Structure formats: C-alpha cells, structure tokens
Amino acid sequence: MTKHYKVETFDNNHVVYRMAKDNKPALTCHSGEIIEIHTLDCFSNKLLPEGSRLGVDTLPNNNPCTGPLYIGDAYPGDTLKIEILDIVVGNLGVNLIGPSEVHVDNRLESYEVKRIPIIDGYAEVTPNLKLPVEPMIGVIGVSPKEGSLPTGLPGDHGGNMDCSQIKKGSTVYLPVFVEGALLSIGDLHALMGDGEIGGCGLEIEGKVVIQVTVVSDKTIPGPMVSIDDKWIIIASCNTLEEASVEATNRMLDLLIDFGGVNKEDASLILNLSGHLKICQLVNRLKTVRMELSKECFIDKKLFK
Ligand code: CA
Ligand code: CA
Numbered sequence: 001m002t003k004h005y006k007v008e009t010f011d012n013n014h015v016v017y018r019m020a021k022d023n024k025p026a027l028t029c030h031s032g033e034i035i036e037i038h039t040l041d042c043f044s045n046k047l048l049p050e051g052s053r054l055g056v057d058t059l060p061n062n063n064p065c066t067g068p069l070y071i072g073d074a075y076p077g078d079t080l081k082i083e084i085l086d087i088v089v090g091n092l093g094v095n096l097i098g099p100s101e102v103h104v105d106n107r108l109e110s111y112e113v114k115r116i117p118i119i120d121g122y123a124e125v126t127p128n129l130k131l132p133v134e135p136m137i138g139v140i141g142v143s144p145k146e147g148s149l150p151t152g153l154p155g156d157h158g159g160n161m162d163c164s165q166i167k168k169g170s171t172v173y174l175p176v177f178v179e180g181a182l183l184s185i186g187d188l189h190a191l192m193g194d195g196e197i198g199g200c201g202l203e204i205e206g207k208v209v210i211q212v213t214v215v216s217d218k219t220i221p222g223p224m225v226s227i228d229d230k231w232i233i234i235a236s237c238n239t240l241e242e243a244s245v246e247a248t249n250r251m252l253d254l255l256i257d258f259g260g261v262n263k264e265d266a267s268l269i270l271n272l273s274g275h276l277k278i279c280q281l282v283n284r285l286k287t288v289r290m291e292l293s294k295e296c297f298i299d300k301k302l303f304k
Helices: 240-258 263-273
Strands: 007-010 018-020 027-029 033-039 065-071 079-089 092-097 112-119 122-126 129-132 136-141 148-150 158-160 171-175 181-189 206-215 224-227 230-237 275-280 286-293
Touching (some): 027 033, 033 065, 033 181, 079 136, 079 181, 240 263, 240 286
Parallel strands (some): 007 033, 027 065
Antiparallel strands (some): 018 148, 033 206, 065 181, 079 171, 079 206, 122 129, 136 158, 136 181, 224 230, 230 286
16 A cells, blocks of 8 residues: 655744653654654754844753654654654854863854855855855754653753764664654754864754654664664763763674674674764763664664
C-alpha cells in the first residue's frame, strides 16, 4: 500500500525553553510523516536589528526551540528516527566575539555582536572572506522521563548537542522516554566550527524538514547519528574526558549488541578506526562524539 505523508508547518509561536512531558504539543503526527519546523535563532532573533545589544535587547532565556511534536506511535523504550531532509537558513546570522575562559576570544576585552549576511549560500564573514554555509541543528531533543531540562542542556535526550554532523542528509536517533516522545528543535547554525569554541555558531533562524519514524524494536541509551558511511554516538558529561569514555563505551556496546561483533574485535576496531571528536565544550555539560565507519559492523542494518 502506498504510504501517504502528511506535511504540516507550525510556526515559531510554539516555542519552549525546557523539554518536559507536560509541555503542550504544538502538533501531533504519526510515524513516517514529514514535518516542516520553523525556528528562531538562539537569541530569539533579538540581535538581528543593527544596534541591538546582548543583555539589553535579548530575552532572559536563550535557545528557543519549536515544538514539541507529539508522535502518536512513540512509547517509552522505543527509538525515534529523525531524517533531516532539509535545512534552510535565513539571510542574516549572528555571532558573538568576546572574552571567555574557554576559547580563543579571551584576547578580547569586550563582547561584540557580528551580523553576517548569507548571500547565495555563502556567509560573508569579512569583506574579504566568504565561507560556504553548512547548516546544522544545534538543539534537537525529546522530553526526559521525569521533570524538565532546559533547552541549553545536552544529554541522553539529545538537546543542545551542537553536533556539526546533524545536518541535511543525516539521520538522528533519540531514545523515547515519554509517550509521544515530544520532539523539539531549535538553535540552527549556518556555520559552526567543531568545539563551538566561541560559545556560539553563526546563529540563524530557519526551517527544518524532517521525517520521523518510530523504531519500536530497539532501545538506545542516548543520541546516535547516521551520516554517509558513518555511525556516530554522541555523549554529554561534566567533562570532555567523561564524555569521551561514555561515547567510546556506547560505541563498543553498539558494535557488540547491534553490530554482530565480539568484544575483542570491537576493542580492536575502535583502537584502529574509532574517531573521537569534540562537538562542543562551551555548555555546562560537554559533548563528544565517536565516529565509526559502517563497514566495521558485520550486521549493517542496525535499524530496519
Ligand atoms: Ca547550542
Ligand atoms: Ca547556538
């Protein structure tokens, strides 16, 4: 039977600053449907007007997310598969430069808002430098099992992972902790260096087109991404070291539990081919990813 997809657009009036199971759904859909989600930038677009200032014109909360999306077929223990079909960003992005304890800009004495136009797919960073945009999603997450989490926090529910690999063509897998999953998305970046060393990327409004599918026979502990020939495990912890260990352990589990590889070979494979990379080191919890070629899995269909 031919599958029919419903296409829904919900605007950025449906904004949340926390991921929680008592958030009222902005939209209800079902497994397999395609959704277009419009998002504000992480400063709620308040820094776009020339002359607007951080802390003066901005809101108390950053990282507004659009949602939540209630997926009718999702239940605790399921896995949510989110295919990123498209990301379209606006025509003006914002970046902040200034002092900080963790990044390169600590040579600077004060903050400055940089407004960077996007023209024909290029960010005009300086009058002499244009860089091609690589749109990505900073925050994509579901409700935790209990309580609520701010949209600025990454974790096993996804959230503010700032993973540059969550982009058009990738597929994000998240655990489902509550009925309906309650998926929210925000914090698009037109461009961001791995590590997000300046504390923000090229922050920008935009829209994301996703297809959400419920995988009911697999449970995962935290976020995963499939892109091109790679499987990626994402982990967020108090330190980069802890996140590195967690991401590595979870990739070992994936190879052994889902991938048809024994534990000796799994260790060998990660020693030789596992690539540990920093997503971001600027949030309260730090995010690391372990990337591994799909060729390393004997059973290549981890999710049917
Ligand atoms: Ca972010
Ligand atoms: Ca951001």
